[in-house]
Amino acid sequence: MTASYAARGTDLGRRIREERERTGLSQADVARAAGLSPQYLVYLESSPDSYPTQATMIRVAAALGTSVRALSGVGLNLPPGQRGMTAHPSLADLSPDQCQALIAAGGVGRVLFVEEGRGPVAIPVNYQMDGYDVVFRTGSGAGIDDGVQQASVSFDVDHIDEALGEGWSVLLTGTASAITDPAGLERAAALRIEPWAGGDRPVYVRLRPRRVTGRAIRVRG
Numbered sequence: 466m467t468a469s470y471a472a473r474g475t476d477l478g479r480r481i482r483e484e485r486e487r488t489g490l491s492q493a494d495v496a497r498a499a500g501l502s503p504q505y506l507v508y509l510e511s512s513p514d515s516y517p518t519q520a521t522m523i524r525v526a527a528a529l530g531t532s533v534r535a536l537s538g539v540g541l542n543l544p545p546g547q548r549g550m551t552a553h554p555s556l557a558d559l560s561p562d563q564c565q566a567l568i569a570a571g572g573v574g575r576v577l578f579v580e581e582g583r584g585p586v587a588i589p590v591n592y593q594m595d596g597y598d599v600v601f602r603t604g605s606g607a608g609i610d611d612g613v614q615q616a617s618v619s620f621d622v623d624h625i626d627e628a629l630g631e632g633w634s635v636l637l638t639g640t641a642s643a644i645t646d647p648a649g650l651e652r653a654a655a656l657r658i659e660p661w662a663g664g665d666r667p668v669y670v671r672l673r674p675r676r677v678t679g680r681a682i683r684v685r686g
Contacts (some may be wrong), residue, residue: 499526559679
């Protein structure tokens with residue numbers, strides 16, 4: 466009997482569809498590259514009970530430029546950093562320009578401040594860069610409002626590539642304040658910051674860094 470990939474209870478179809486849409490490929494494109502019929506690919510993307518063989522998974526992953534592990538969602542429920550140290554890791558400091566280049570695209574970062582009655586906290590937020598400044602959105606009364614008024618606030622952005630055993634982190638420290646003037650709010654809204662958590666997040670915050678540092682783990686050879 467041919468070994469099958471157990472897809473029951475997973476979001477295999479959704480991951481295949483999202484990866485295909487991310488690459489801008491049609492179902493016909495992926496089916497042709499993977500050597501499958503378009504109808505079967507439609508079935509894979511839509512059925513919660515599909516059982517593609519390992520060979521089929523390998524062909525679909527190759528057609529999408531990804532891996533079987535990524536499509537199958539292996540390790541998605543685990544925190545990053547579970548794999549051991551690579552054979553030749555190298556830890557290097559990043560220049561401010563290198564840090565800026567890594568965080569320029571925006572995404573998710575963590576604003577760090579001291580919360581009264583609790584101490585240091587780190588809250589994830591969606592952000593965009595406006596020049597050298599970090600701009601993010603939050604809800605009124607969410608706890609960040611008061612925190613960002615402190616004399617010193619930090620913002621952390623990082624990335625870990627589990628497959629390669631590489632990663633980087635950037636830390637910006639400076640002052641932050643809620644944006645209240647009409648021109649500033651219009652500029653912030655133009656950045657199109659869309660919080661993943663949804664909901665009403667009308668407060669825009671601008672962090673002006675006075676210090677930017679970063680480190681990266683790379684694999685030698």
